[in-house]
Amino acid sequence: MRTTSTLIGAAALTLALAACGAPSEQASGSADAGEGEGPLRVGVSPVPHGDILAFIEENLAEEAGLELEIQEIADYNTPNAALVDGDLDANYFQHRSFLNEWVENGPDAELTYVTDVHIERLGLYSETYESAGDLPTGAKIAVPNDPANLNRALSILEAEGLITVDPDAGETATEGDIVDNPNDLTVTPLEAAQLPRSLSDVDAAVINGNYAIEAQVTEDANVLAWEPEGEDYVHKYANGLVALDEGADDERVQLLAELLHDERVLEYIQQTWDGVVLAVDADGEISE
Missing domain, CATH: 3.40.190.10 (Periplasmic binding protein-like II)
Structure with a gap:
């Protein structure tokens, strides 16, 4: 049953x-x-x-x-x-x-x-661009707003060389802990469940795997990057x-x-x- x-x-x-x-x-x-x-x-x-x-x-x-x-x-x-x-x-x-x-x-x-x-896996998705390097200056990036997944999202952007996060922030890092943002990205936290439907309104979004699957984002959008598999992943x-x-x-x-x-x-x-x-x-x- x-x-x-x-x-x-x-x-x-x-x-x-x-x-x-x-x-x-x-x-x-x-x-x-x-x-x-x-x-x-x-x-x-x-x-x-x-x-x-x-x-x-x-x-x-x-x-x-x-x-x-x-x-x-x-x-x-x-x-x-x-x-x-x-x-x-x-x-x-x-x-x-x-x-x-x-x-x-x-x-x-x-x-x-x-x-x-x-x-x-958290992925950086876009309906417009094909790689993280294609994102323009001033690009709008949506990320999950809950503490655990917000930190994971920032780690993707950092791994792609788009931002630098204050290392002292640890696993509770937020958009306020971005210390270097050379491309002047606008990083906006949103409720995780809303990210797929917001993808058309931003240049890219970091989306949780389950929501990406449910909304068919994995089939309809480009994956620019996956989250890094760091220590104790x-x-x-x-x-x-x-x-x-x-x-x-x-x-x-x-x-x-x-x-x-x-x-x-x-x-x-x-x-x-x-x-x-x-x-x-x-x-x-x-x-x-």
Whole structure:
């Protein structure tokens, strides 16, 4: 069964880490989490997470003896809250940076990052230009406005020699930390979900892989550059399977973690989203 749940409207479609969860509004973990009975209820973002679990459900789960209940959730605030409330057994939509920030600002509950699955690469896209070097003086560049992905976006522009970012800003760098901008670029942070539809209004935009896929930007626009794969790239930015501490050893969760690294799944990711989504194998390495 693949169940689609649209739990929060478009207004909640934001990656702003500081806004993740309301500590005083969430309950603690439910008593039935991790009991290991019935279908495994997993909350996912529709693309590519939901597609990957649907592939497992259709091709691997029955043979492995795993029953899945896939709940597609359109926002980034609900999946962790639903896990804490006992409405889900696991979720698959976030990277460690997002999870850590949510836990810091969320309820008194312990969540475990079970395993890495894939990386959605940030790319610099343009409908007009074919390379970063083609961007004109004064070009308008849109970037994600949430802290983790804004820093990633700036790293792309810096790697292409378009700007220099203050090294002291670290992983919380914003457009205000640009110390050298020789081409007088205008860097404008926007809500990540709005970037694809804003592409026609700017010279280029740094867009999250999932939104680029959903809006067919990967097919209709030029990729000027991919984000650099720096130190701890997988550890920082891989999206993975998450469960409550007491549910992390649930045999259903562990079985799903194993299936997520099946060679057939790795191949499916590579063939379906070639270059945009990078599969991560069981050893935590990007699958070639």
